[in-house]
Amino acid sequence: MLVAAALVPDTALLVPGVAGSLDPLPALREAAVTAVRRAAADADRVVVVAPGPLDSTPSGVVRGSFASAGVPDRLLAWDVPEVRVGDGATRLVPAVATSLALHLLARSAVDLPVRLVEVARAAGRAGGPMPPAAEAPTGATAGPGDRAADLAALGSRLAGAAGERVALVVVGSGSARHGPDAPLADDDRAPALDASLAADLADAGPGARARLSALDEQLAADLAVSGWPGWQVLLGAVRAGVGGDGIGGDGVGGAGVGGDGMGGHGARRDAVDGAAAEASPAAAEVDAEVLAQDTSFGAHHLVALWRLRAAGAAS
Numbered sequence: 001m002l003v004a005a006a007l008v009p010d011t012a013l014l015v016p017g018v019a020g021s022l023d024p025l026p027a028l029r030e031a032a033v034t035a036v037r038r039a040a041a042d043a044d045r046v047v048v049v050a051p052g053p054l055d056s057t058p059s060g061v062v063r064g065s066f067a068s069a070g071v072p073d074r075l076l077a078w079d080v081p082e083v084r085v086g087d088g089a090t091r092l093v094p095a096v097a098t099s100l101a102l103h104l105l106a107r108s109a110v111d112l113p114v115r116l117v118e119v120a121r122a123a124g125r126a127g128g129p130m131p132p133a134a135e136a137p138t139g140a141t142a143g144p145g146d147r148a149a150d151l152a153a154l155g156s157r158l159a160g161a162a163g164e165r166v167a168l169v170v171v172g173s174g175s176a177r178h179g180p181d182a183p184l185a186d187d188d189r190a191p192a193l194d195a196s197l198a199a200d201l202a203d204a205g206p207g208a209r210a211r212l213s214a215l216d217e218q219l220a221a222d223l224a225v226s227g228w229p230g231w232q233v234l235l236g237a238v239r240a241g242v243g244g245d246g247i248g249g250d251g252v253g254g255a256g257v258g259g260d261g262m263g264g265h266g267a268r269r270d271a272v273d274g275a276a277a278e279a280s281p282a283a284a285e286v287d288a289e290v291l292a293q294d295t296s297f298g299a300h301h302l303v304a305l306w307r308l309r310a311a312g313a314a315s
Helices: 026-040 096-107 144-159 190-203 206-213 217-222 228-241 269-276
Strands: 002-008 045-052 060-063 082-085 114-120 166-171 286-294 301-308
Touching: 002 026, 002 096, 002 228, 026 096, 026 166, 026 286, 026 301, 045 096, 045 144, 045 228, 060 096, 082 114, 096 114, 096 166, 114 144, 114 228, 144 166, 144 228, 166 228, 190 206, 190 286, 190 301, 206 228, 217 228, 228 301
Parallel strands: 002 166, 045 114, 045 166
Antiparallel strands: 002 301, 060 082, 286 301
16 A cells, blocks of 8 residues: 655756756755655655656666766766666666666665656657556556556556555656746746646645646646656555545546646636545545755756545544
8 A cells, every 4th residue: 555655856957966066956855865765664665656758667677877868877976776676687777767766765775675667758658558467557548538547547556555555756847848948948838837736736635636637648748747647646546545536537637728827727626626525535634745846947846745644643
């Protein structure tokens, strides 16, 4: 069962040395390390969910290198972690976001079994299958709504092992289209959407989770919201942990692009809140805390901690 989740940004700039002699995001890095350490404190296993070029489950001897992003290992101020995942002996370098998670786990001194799951970025699937074997969702993916449902089903499976306490490390950021210094072209929809997403990630109640589930995949792709697939996995894991919240793949997902400045994310707030009002009382038992936010480099990065607790337990 899921006990906690650390939500950390999708930027290698958290690791000293990636930006050379500059250290651009020290506060965000400290918050991310803290979130990972706290999320894993009561867990038996850590599952990393990170955006990648396609859906995959890296296994073998996995090295947290940023060489694929043009940063040689020798430039990093931290040792490059190597983690054995599964029974394979193949040596490999995962997606950059997964490498970042391995660095944060090492820096947090987390010594637990690790599973790695990479999920294709919004509307950018390369057609690969979802992770195989027991954790793979069943059925073919036919469209965007199915994609969100598949990811949520994957989250449910990842968190569903009886008797095993699971912590997720979910790598992902908001829009990368904030202002002239953004990694991608500026889009004036980004600030309003990210403000709404940040509020919901800080809330984590049934209505907030419904709105996150309703975020349109195409809008997330247009605004380069790398957190979209990982958040869908997280929502599925939370749903399994609280026994269902009335928000599923056949519910209020798939908000369209509207005229509210947030691509429809705000326009459907009342409808989504109404659906969430039908949720089980247990669905509210998620404690959320935002540890840090930053948009100084034109992308919205946020660190948060979600913790599940038994219904009626003190927070």
